[in-house]
Amino acid sequence: MWLQVSLFSLSCLLLSIQTQAQDRASLHRSNDPSGRCHYTFTVASPQESSCPGSNSEMDRVLSRLTLLEALVSRLLAGADEGTMTGVGAKREEGLQEAYSQVTGERSQLQQDKERLNRQIQELQRRLAELSQEAESLRQKPCQQTLTSLDTQHENRPANDHGYDFGNSGYQEMKAEVTEISASHLFHEGSHNFTGCGELVSVGDPVSHRKAESITGKYGVWLRDPEPQGPQYTNNTVWRIDAVGRDVRHLFAYEDMDQFSRGLPMKVLVLPEPVESTGATVYRGSLYYQRRLSRTLIRYDLASEYLASRMDLPQAGFHGQHPYSWGGYTDIDLAVDEQGLWAIYSTSKARGAIVISQLNPESLEVKKTWETNIKKNSVANAFMVCGRLYTVASYTVPNTTLNFVFDTATGVGQAVSVPFKNKYSYNSMVDYNHAERKLYAWDNFHMVTYDIRLGRASHGRS
Known part of the structure; x- marks a missing residue:
């Protein structure tokens, strides 16, 4: 882009010099190859609008500048288009990959959620069953045991201290009787x-x-x-x-x-x-x-x-x-x-x-x-x-x-x-x-x- 601007500025400068030369006289001062100062005085012709063949070099320069500007424009346009196409393709590919990854993770999370819900339901069911069973065991067996002990306590001889439920010997004898082998x-x-x-x-x-x-x-x-x-x-x-x-x-x-x-x-x-x-x-x-x-x-x-x-x-x-x-x-x-x-x-x-x-x-x-x-x-x-x-x-x-x-x-x-x-x-x-x-x-x-x-x-x- 900077090349295009520079060429355009050069063209404008040359055209300006040409226009100014036609409108008025100008004095130029420059050094010759040996370093001596030279003055050049230029006056526009009052009869001729132009000198035949005198602008041929300028025309050639302007023509070349025009062709060069066109070529640079085409090159820059093609480079911009290719760059934008490549960037767009890479961006689209990246977005597609990210979308696929997010979709897969979402599916996996949904499966994990369903599995955890099933486990929670099963644990809740088993917890309810165990709670019900625990409540039943707390009520029924304890009542039977207390009733049995009360009956035995009422029927025991008043003077039989060995029959005391707190007696360790009685407890051992009771345990031995309870564990009689089924084979007998x-x-x-x-x-x-x-x-x-x-x-x-x-x-x-x-x-x-x-x-x-x-x-x-x-x-x-x-x-x-x-x-x-x-x-x-x-x-x-x-x-x-x-x-x-x-x-x-x-x-x-x-x-x-x-x-x-x-x-x-x-x-x-x-x-x-x-x-x-x-x-x-x-x-x-x-x-x-x-x-x-x-x-x-x-x-x-x-x-x-x-x-x-x-x-x-x-x-x-x-x-x-x-x-x-x-x-x-x-x-x-x-x-x-x-x-x-x-x-x-x-x-x-x-x-x-x-x-x-x-x-x-x-x-x-x-x-x-x-x-x-x-x-x-x-x-x-x-x-x-x-x-x-x-x-x-x-x-x-x-x-x-x-x-x-x-x-x-x-x-x-x-x-x-x-x-x-x-x-x-x-x-x-x-x-x-x-x-x-x-x-x-x-x-x-x-x-x-x-x-x-x-x-x-x-x-x-």
């Missing part, structure tokens, strides 16, 4: 057993054995609560290491002492491979799920043959509806005072836990209940007195039993019974009603828990 109360064929009640506490885990290799990270171990025959008794311990693709070995130990030492008295080879940690032992038979199928198998321990097999109708298998820890725990077989159970889920139930009571001989389904407990939201489950209990977490050291479902009433509710995962990877929990214990496999460790049931429910069989 339960007999085969007895339908008048009234030792059942709601589970109110789970003791600390007691470790009995640690697996020697990676195949023992998780598995099944338990004792038969109702053994049949002299070959295997209620002291016999059974164990299956469940890690592997072709799990078939069933280890038998004479008693808990031999089990703790790792000295099996026999190793049985099963006819079909085992799927995961859902097996159980009951009335002289091993019950388990065949690998990669919904087929249930009853294996007779005394004769060592496959006694019966049956597909569990519509049951998910091999990772369709496992517990939260995985392990293909789709079908979990359990035993309690009322018999043999299957804990599983179906496509119809949309992942909610389904409970079926099974015929222990034929494995046919006798009756089924559908709960509203999502199977993959709990770590494990077991049956006690016809009630399903679920474990909240398999890794949290101090977790809880968080739900119970009563098959007698068809009603489920939230509970909060403390439960400990001592070794932080609990993959199997089963109940032995003869011992009133839970058997569990916690990260290579085989442990048991003593449990305590509440007041007996005489209305249950």
